Amino acid sequence: MNVFDSLLEISESLRTHKTRTVLAVLTVAWGIFMLVLLLGAGRGIQNGVELQFKDDAVNSIRIYQGKTTIDYKGLPRGRQIRYDNEDYKQVRGQIDHVDKLTARYYVGGDSTVRYGKQQASFDIRGVHPDHLFLEKTEITAGRYINDNDLTERRKVVVIGAKVVERLFDEPAPIGERVSINGISYRVVGVFSDVGSQDEEETIYLPITTAQLVYAEPERVHQLMYTVGNASYQESKDSERQVRELLATRKNFSPDDRRAARIYNNLDEYKKITDLFYWVRVFVAVVGVGTVLTGVLAVSNIMVISVAERRREIGIRKAIGATPGSISRLIVLESVIVTSVAGYLGLIASLGLLELLKATVPENEYMYQPDVNTFVVVAVTILVIVSGTLAGYLPARRAAGIDPVQALQPS
Amino acid sequence: MIELSNIAKSYVMGEHRVRALVDTNLFIDTGDFVAIQGSSGSGKSTLLNILGILDTPDSGTYTLDGNLIANLNGREAARYRNRYIGFVFQSFNLIHHKTALDNVALPLYYQNVSRRKRNKIAMEYLEQVGLGERAMHKPSELSGGQSQRVAIARALITQPALLLADEPTGALDTQTSEQIMSLFTEVNRHGMTVVLVTHEPDIAAQTKRIIQLRDGDVIRDERLR
Numbered sequence: 110m111n112v113f114d115s116l117l118e119i120s121e122s123l124r125t126h127k128t129r130t131v132l133a134v135l136t137v138a139w140g141i142f143m144l145v146l147l148l149g150a151g152r153g154i155q156n157g158v159e160l161q162f163k164d165d166a167v168n169s170i171r172i173y174q175g176k177t178t179i180d181y182k183g184l185p186r187g188r189q190i191r192y193d194n195e196d197y198k199q200v201r202g203q204i205d206h207v208d209k210l211t212a213r214y215y216v217g218g219d220s221t222v223r224y225g226k227q228q229a230s231f232d233i234r235g236v237h238p239d240h241l242f243l244e245k246t247e248i249t250a251g252r253y254i255n256d257n258d259l260t261e262r263r264k265v266v267v268i269g270a271k272v273v274e275r276l277f278d279e280p281a282p283i284g285e286r287v288s289i290n291g292i293s294y295r296v297v298g299v300f301s302d303v304g305s306q307d308e309e310e311t312i313y314l315p316i317t318t319a320q321l322v323y324a325e326p327e328r329v330h331q332l333m334y335t336v337g338n339a340s341y342q343e344s345k346d347s348e349r350q351v352r353e354l355l356a357t358r359k360n361f362s363p364d365d366r367r368a369a370r371i372y373n374n375l376d377e378y379k380k381i382t383d384l385f386y387w388v389r390v391f392v393a394v395v396g397v398g399t400v401l402t403g404v405l406a407v408s409n410i411m412v413i414s415v416a417e418r419r420r421e422i423g424i425r426k427a428i429g430a431t432p433g434s435i436s437r438l439i440v441l442e443s444v445i446v447t448s449v450a451g452y453l454g455l456i457a458s459l460g461l462l463e464l465l466k467a468t469v470p471e472n473e474y475m476y477q478p479d480v481n482t483f484v485v486v487a488v489t490i491l492v493i494v495s496g497t498l499a500g501y502l503p504a505r506r507a508a509g510i511d512p513v514q515a516l517q518p519s
Numbered sequence: 520m521i522e523l524s525n526i527a528k529s530y531v532m533g534e535h536r537v538r539a540l541v542d543t544n545l546f547i548d549t550g551d552f553v554a555i556q557g558s559s560g561s562g563k564s565t566l567l568n569i570l571g572i573l574d575t576p577d578s579g580t581y582t583l584d585g586n587l588i589a590n591l592n593g594r595e596a597a598r599y600r601n602r603y604i605g606f607v608f609q610s611f612n613l614i615h616h617k618t619a620l621d622n623v624a625l626p627l628y629y630q631n632v633s634r635r636k637r638n639k640i641a642m643e644y645l646e647q648v649g650l651g652e653r654a655m656h657k658p659s660e661l662s663g664g665q666s667q668r669v670a671i672a673r674a675l676i677t678q679p680a681l682l683l684a685d686e687p688t689g690a691l692d693t694q695t696s697e698q699i700m701s702l703f704t705e706v707n708r709h710g711m712t713v714v715l716v717t718h719e720p721d722i723a724a725q726t727k728r729i730i731q732l733r734d735g736d737v738i739r740d741e742r743l744r
Binding site (some may be wrong): 113114116117121122124125411413420421423424425426427428429430431432433434512513 | 568594597601610613617
């Protein structure tokens with residue numbers, strides 16, 4: 110049987126029952142609309158949360174110093190653990206999956222920064238060049254701290270956008286000199302940070318310079334590194350290796366979690382992705398439920414359609430329609446109704462998502478709601494499969510109609 | 520052409536078992552023109568449905584054009600109805616949302632004839648029943664006589680060996696009935712076997728043979744010409 114002929118037959122039948130057709134289309138279109146909208150909104154919420162992680166590298170591990178809480182090898186608890194340059198070198202040399210690594214030296218005390226007559230107080234940190242990747246800072250002018258700065262212990266600083274705002278009249282004061290605690294530094298770069306505005310009130314200088322100026326040549330306050338493309342499990346292994354390395358070097362128990370406080374950002378990230386797994390499950394259950402309602406509605410409408418067309422089907426059988434040709438027609442009609450409806454719903458929901466994307470400003474609860482090609486393909490398959498299912502029972506009923514009974518004069 | 524032997528058929532209606540046909544034997548030769556008469560409940564409709572393979576007998580054998588009609592599945596029965604049998608009903612049974620032309624062409628749709636070709640053939644048959652200019656009208660725009668002529672064109676389009684008609688003039692006035700009967704006579708003259716069920720004696724009188732049924736049994740079998 111030629112497809113074009115079947116389509117003509119179906120379009121005739123659909124046109125004959127306009128109200129019924131429109132109702133069926135609306136039901137399924139609504140189901141698909143809700144499903145896609147929910148998926149898009151779910152993605153938007155996820156993007157919003159991920160935006161909050163943008164501040165720092167998602168795959169970073171931060172190592173803070175702490176105090177021992179367990180007596181170990183004759184050493185009493187309550188001992189302050191301090192890191193140094195050698196810890197930095199050993200982490201670089203011995204720990205697996207270390208990608209970008211930096212130490213931090215916090216300049217304490219009075220950190221008044223002067224430029225001409227302007228002055229203000231900012232966070233001041235000595236860091237390695239890799240620090241750039243850990244905070245996900247973006248250089249907007251000049252450059253970041255580099256290796257030569259470190260080896261030559263140059264008195265240079267990279268300053269946040271907020272620092273520029275407070276001290277300077279121009280947006281890119283490269284080459285200008287600022288004074289920190291009376292010592293003069295040359296500005297070599299300006300950075301911005303999309304994730305955190307506080308970060309933009311920070312001044313960075315080469316860690317070796319900071320150690321020299323503040324007379325603590327070996328001192329490090331904190332270590333941070335990223336694990337590259339390592340899996341969650343590999344990052345946990347890496348974290349354990351660091352703890353063991355530091356425990357050996359500093360003589361504390363490897364079980365003493367307070368001596369070296371290690372934060373793996375992937376832990377947080379995993380919590381969130383786990384949460385979104387369940388959000389997606391929820392959305393899928395609700396969405397598929399809605400689509401299922403649509404399928405049942407179409408199925409119901411097809412049952413009514415078959416009942417209404419009992420006589421017509423009887424006539425068709427009397428003049429030689431096979432049961433197969435009757436049921437094919439019903440299933441095809443159902444598939445066409447759900448497909449057209451599905452696409453209307455899909456287009457409507459994609460349109461609304463685009464509208465939301467264009468009009469709702471960036472915020473941490475909903476950001477760039479969207480669905481991907483996979484969802485579009487999946488919805489296409491879903492409407493065809495559900496259309497077939499919706500048509501199946503009515504089609505079987507239609508195929509089983511007894512022409513003798515159907516043709517009896519009413 | 521048609522050979523029925525020992526056909527029996529009964530229905531359950533409520534708590535009663537109604538015997539529609541009791542051990543019916545019938546032989547109809549090719550080219551015959553037969554009227555089946557009988558009062559309501561005599562089994563004539565059941566007989567016609569069995570002849571048309573719309574219904575199956577409880578027992579007995581039915582041979583159509585040399586083919587034993589037994590144990591057919593839905594697909595095979597549909598094929599026989601489509602190729603061997605043309606139906607004409609009292610209430611015309613046209614599909615109301617299709618034009619006269621599409622109604623006539625429908626049996627060829629089930630023979631996978633292309634749309635263009637079947638519409639061309641359908642037009643020829645509509646011309647033959649004198650309704651060429653009504654081809655694009657829906658059944659609701661046709662008179663009873665016109666509707667029945669469309670139905671006859673539809674029954675004839677597959678060139679069936681056997682034309683079955685169930686009270687074809689039952690819903691028509693005398694003059695229109697004459698037109699319809701002359702169409703049947705014409706068709707029969709060209710060699711087609713025609714079996715019609717009627718309760719009108721003057722309609723039956725225009726056929727070649729009258730078979731009278733009562734309580735599911737043949738009580739009279741008279742050859743007129």
